[in-house]
Amino acid sequence: xxxxxxxxxxxxxxxxxxxxxxxxxxxxxxxxxxHGVLSAFRSVCGEDGVSSGExxxxxxxxxESVHRCCPPDVVVFPRCVxxxxxxxxxxxxxxxxxxxxxTGTGLEGGVSAVKGGVCFSLRNMDQVLxxxxxxxxxxxxxxxxxxxxxxxxxxxxxxxxxxxxxDASLCGMAATSASGTNAVRYGTMxxxxxxxEVVLADGRVLHTAGKGRRPRKxxxxxxxxxxxxxxEGTLGIITKTTLRLYGVPEAxxxxxxxxPSVQAAVDxxxxxxxxxxxxxxxxxxxDVMMDACxxxxxxxxxxxxxxxLEFHGAEGSLEEQVKAAEDITRYNGGSGFQWAKDAATRERxxxxxxxxxYASLALRPGCKAYATDVCVPLSRLPQVLVETKEDLxxxxxxxxxxxxxxxxxxxxxxxVDPDDPEELHRVHLFVERLARRALAMDGTCTxxxxxxxxxxALLREETGPVAVQVMQGVKDALDPRNLMNPGKILLxxxx
Amino acid sequence: xxxxxxxxxxRVIDYAVKIRVKPDNSGVVTDGVKHSMNPFCEIxxxxxxxxxxxxxxxxxxxxxxxxQQAQETIRTALAMGADRGIHVEVTGKDYDTLGxxxxxxxxxxxxxxxxxxxxxxxxxxxxxxxxxTGQMTAALLDWPQGTFASEVSLExxxxxxxREIDGGLETIKINTPAVLTADLRLNTPRYATLPxxxxxxxxxxxxxxxxxxxxxxxxxxxVDEPPQRLAGVTVETVDDLVAKLKESGTI
Numbered sequence: 001x002x003x004x005x006x007x008x009x010x011x012x013x014x015x016x017x018x019x020x021x022x023x024x025x026x027x028x029x030x031x032x033x034x035h036g037v038l039s040a041f042r043s044v045c046g047e048d049g050v051s052s053g054e055x056x057x058x059x060x061x062x063x064e065s066v067h068r069c070c071p072p073d074v075v076v077f078p079r080c081v082x083x084x085x086x087x088x089x090x091x092x093x094x095x096x097x098x099x100x101x102x103t104g105t106g107l108e109g110g111v112s113a114v115k116g117g118v119c120f121s122l123r124n125m126d127q128v129l130x131x132x133x134x135x136x137x138x139x140x141x142x143x144x145x146x147x148x149x150x151x152x153x154x155x156x157x158x159x160x161x162x163x164x165x166x167d168a169s170l171c172g173m174a175a176t177s178a179s180g181t182n183a184v185r186y187g188t189m190x191x192x193x194x195x196x197e198v199v200l201a202d203g204r205v206l207h208t209a210g211k212g213r214r215p216r217k218x219x220x221x222x223x224x225x226x227x228x229x230x231x232e233g234t235l236g237i238i239t240k241t242t243l244r245l246y247g248v249p250e251a252x253x254x255x256x257x258x259x260p261s262v263q264a265a266v267d268x269x270x271x272x273x274x275x276x277x278x279x280x281x282x283x284x285x286x287d288v289m290m291d292a293c294x295x296x297x298x299x300x301x302x303x304x305x306x307x308x309l310e311f312h313g314a315e316g317s318l319e320e321q322v323k324a325a326e327d328i329t330r331y332n333g334g335s336g337f338q339w340a341k342d343a344a345t346r347e348r349x350x351x352x353x354x355x356x357x358y359a360s361l362a363l364r365p366g367c368k369a370y371a372t373d374v375c376v377p378l379s380r381l382p383q384v385l386v387e388t389k390e391d392l393x394x395x396x397x398x399x400x401x402x403x404x405x406x407x408x409x410x411x412x413x414x415x416v417d418p419d420d421p422e423e424l425h426r427v428h429l430f431v432e433r434l435a436r437r438a439l440a441m442d443g444t445c446t447x448x449x450x451x452x453x454x455x456x457a458l459l460r461e462e463t464g465p466v467a468v469q470v471m472q473g474v475k476d477a478l479d480p481r482n483l484m485n486p487g488k489i490l491l492x493x494x495x
Numbered sequence: 496x497x498x499x500x501x502x503x504x505x506r507v508i509d510y511a512v513k514i515r516v517k518p519d520n521s522g523v524v525t526d527g528v529k530h531s532m533n534p535f536c537e538i539x540x541x542x543x544x545x546x547x548x549x550x551x552x553x554x555x556x557x558x559x560x561x562x563q564q565a566q567e568t569i570r571t572a573l574a575m576g577a578d579r580g581i582h583v584e585v586t587g588k589d590y591d592t593l594g595x596x597x598x599x600x601x602x603x604x605x606x607x608x609x610x611x612x613x614x615x616x617x618x619x620x621x622x623x624x625x626x627x628t629g630q631m632t633a634a635l636l637d638w639p640q641g642t643f644a645s646e647v648s649l650e651x652x653x654x655x656x657x658r659e660i661d662g663g664l665e666t667i668k669i670n671t672p673a674v675l676t677a678d679l680r681l682n683t684p685r686y687a688t689l690p691x692x693x694x695x696x697x698x699x700x701x702x703x704x705x706x707x708x709x710x711x712x713x714x715x716x717x718v719d720e721p722p723q724r725l726a727g728v729t730v731e732t733v734d735d736l737v738a739k740l741k742e743s744g745t746i
Contacts, residue, residue: 155532155568157688
């Protein structure tokens with residue numbers, strides 16, 4: 001969803017603070033890297049498997065967030081879990097930070113090497129292993145992206161439905177607990193990872209559910225799999241993930257409807273879910289976004305809050321689902337309900353949703369965009385959206401809204417002039433207010449994108465001191481010297 | 496008109512796999528390597544299923560020639576919406592030497608046997624890149640051919656085909672029965688779905704049953720990888736660059 005930006009700014013970025021970003025690594029790291037560690041790395045992953053080139057390091061020190069690029073001191077390219085383990089042992093011996101890197105498509109600065117160190121680029125481990133069609137599971141290495149997996153599966157009738165905006169590494173998606181438009185029906189990564197192979201900071205290889213195991217459910221011991229899901233590289237390097245697959249729907253129907261108010265759209269969403277309609281996607285676009293889409297694609301959608309829906313099911317059953325949804329929208333004052341079954345018309349109906357990012361950027365040519373990410377209980381969504389829109393107007397900011405409304409999760413696409421520090425500052429404050437507004441409504445400061453660098457303080461507000469202490473305890477148990485992706489998720493301990 | 500369409504589908508090494516040549520240079524490594532339906536065959540199946548959905552034709556029959564594993568490819572076609580499958584059994588050495596001429600003879604025989612109105616193939620397979628089977632089959636049947644199709648529409652008992660050619664697009668109108676070969680932009684193939692696979696049948700037949708002799712007249716002598724790319728040389732100054740270019744005789 002994000003475009004890379006801001007790395008030429010002199011300030012620390014919209015969501016980061018000056019003291020969070022340390023551009024020059026401490027002397028110990030520099031000298032260790034300079035003296036002989038490189039040859040140790042080369043003996044593990046070969047001459048081609050180690051790079052200190054500036055361009056390669058910069059490429060591995062940034063993602064698609066607003067955070068400034070913090071390049072590591074060296075990038076290594078292991079080819080198998082044995083090499084990852086050997087490299088981790090070397091890093092551990094020399095106290096070098098370890099930063100795992102998948103596709104670099106994160107949105108919260110997760111790969112910034114704030115203390116320098118060694119970036120483990122896992123792109124050469126790119127095999128789809130162990131597909132079990134009858135059991136609906138598959139194991140993949142970190143170099144496999146979600147689109148690559150679905151392409152691999154295309155002849156089998158199976159697919160992996162979690163679809164964040166980017167074509168992200170599946171192991172990276174596990175590390176950030178990613179989600180997508182399909183979550184309302186198919187869940188997020190938390191619900192769809194069965195097992196992980198993880199290399200810990202000391203080089204030990206952990207199988208969170210036991211090596212090779214893939215039961216659909218288990219009650220065995222602590223849930224280490226979901227402990228690692230969302231740990232953003234701070235507890236270990238994920239080298240394999242076993243995923244839950246689903247049958248490709250026999251038929252798909254897409255629908256669009258506009259509403260007189262945000263409340264009407266959200267009420268319809270709640271009622272559709274309550275009615276048990278197995279809707280696969282419900283996406284909300286606010287009036288500003290609809291207007292942007294009309295301008296961008298020369299369309300004539302109604303400029304008012306709208307829902308974009310998609311239904312998956314068997315050929316026969318879809319008509320009933322669509323009818324039920326249509327009745328509900330009409331009951332709530334919705335109008336212009338259109339639906340389509342064939343691929344071409346479905347594309348056309350959903351065009352506004354697909355172009356949302358580009359349509360937003362087109363509102364202010366020359367600007368960059370940044371997606372906020374909060375999630376609240378469904379019933380609080382109308383209030384938080386109304387207050388957020390008022391805040392946008394008062395703060396004189398451009399922020400069309402797209403939401404996975406079936407989950408209570410929405411994104412303001414902040415379109416901002418990267419050369420205007422005053423505007424950037426207003427965005428920064430707005431984003432903090434938005435997060436706190438969500439927290440005040442029993443929600444979370446991040447529905448999908450993770451904590452990374454910029455939301456560490458908000459995490460502490462969200463979960464409270466006891467939870468943070470427990471998280472710190474877990475971190476200390478698995479990585480006592482804080483080598484795994486330092487500076488992410490948890491704030492530095494007060495001494 | 497029978498309303499029946501035959502679609503040829505070939506099992507090939509998956510497009511995403513890195514191909515390796517066998518150490519004895521007799522061919523490429525296929526053991527343990529992921530195979531799937533040739534991408535142009537997927538487009539052919541999609542077009543046939545679309546024609547059936549629009550009610551221009553009544554039945555889609557997927558055909559593949561090869562060993563037991565060819566049935567997987569036929570099953571993918573069934574999962575995309577084909578009605579039934581025909582597996583033409585060709586195994587071992589016969590399969591290794593099976594090429595467009597023999598396959599054309601098989602398809603021609605089947606087209607007659609099944610009273611097909613239309614035969615749709617992918618324009619070429621991504622393993623041999625021959626781009627011959629469709630054209631040869633049409634010649635054997637003495638049927639018109641619409642090759643490199645990027646758009647197909649049925650108009651009564653004729654077919655309008657927009658073909659992708661070097662100069663741009665050529666539109667032709669041909670009689671049925673006919674042979675079409677699918678080009679990249681004809682459509683976007685749908686994903687296979689599980690429920691579609693359950694109730695459909697795959698019939699087995701041998702080339703001899705169709706009166707076809709599959710002896711090959713070609714012998715592969717040797718298979719080599721393309722030459723390795725040589726490392727480049729960096730130079731410090733423009734003068735060095737010019738000197739090197741002169742040295743190599745480039746300028």
